[in-house]
Amino acid sequence: MTTGTKASFTKALRKASGLGGMTLVRRELGNGLYVVQGSREYLVRVVDGEYSCDCAAGLASIACYHAAAVFLLIIARRAMPEAQPTTHTAPWTEGSAPGSAEIFAGMRG
Ligand SMILES: [Zn+2]
Secondary structure (H helix, E strand, O other): OOOOOHHHHHHHHHHHHHOOHHHHEEEEEEOOEEEEEOOOEEEEEEEOOEEEEOOHHHHOOOOOHHHHHHHHHHHHHHHOOOOOOOOOOOOOOHHHOOOHHHHHHHHHO
């Protein structure tokens, strides 16, 4: 793989796990692109199982924990296809706050 030797990828996986694992993945952009939180947001690309990242390590083809975080997300999804991808769920956002349904019910009459 482009992210270095298996040993260095294992090290990157350990670092990613310590920093929050797959929760480091902030957004999925589609087409194998993921936004991962590091010292800033990095863009990780996955093509045919090859991981690349636009951080300094990734550009030098060294395994980084950004790619490792995406890897963790992908294997978690494979293990639990029914599960929600990440912990990004917000039970109550402003738009869906309790009360709006009552307002609409009132308007109907
Ligand atoms: Zn990286």
